[in-house]
Amino acid sequence: MSDTYLTTDQLAERIHYDARTIRTRLKDAVLLEGVHYIRPFGGRKLLFxxxxxxxxxxxxxxxVAPVGSTVLPTIPMAAGRVAHG
Structure with a gap:
């Protein structure tokens, strides 16, 4: 598998999110270190x-449950857990 590494700004451009949102809301909530991003050589820079x-x-x-369903949707959380809402 050929991995493509992106900076925060490059990822923001691809998924149409603000880079700040990625750093403050998505990183470590839904984008997990070692899964979705790495810190090369143990530094501060992130590569997604x-x-x-x-x-x-x-x-x-x-x-997400279909409209009219009685099943409650789940909200993904860190470490693969989910919140039922």
Whole structure:
């Protein structure tokens, strides 16, 4: 597998989110270190793994119950847990 590494700004451009939102709301909430991003050489810079993000980006959307369903939707949380709402 050929991994494509993106900076925060490059990822923001691809998924149409503000880079600040990625850093403050998505990182470590839905984008997990070691899964969706790495810190090369233990530094501060983040490199996001595009193929993994692309694979997982629709996961939360696909878990939402259809309209009229009695099943409550789930909200993904860190470490793979979910909140039932």
């Amino acid at each position: 793994i595009w193929e993994t993000i692309q694979r997982d980006i629709g996961t939360a959307s696909s878990k």
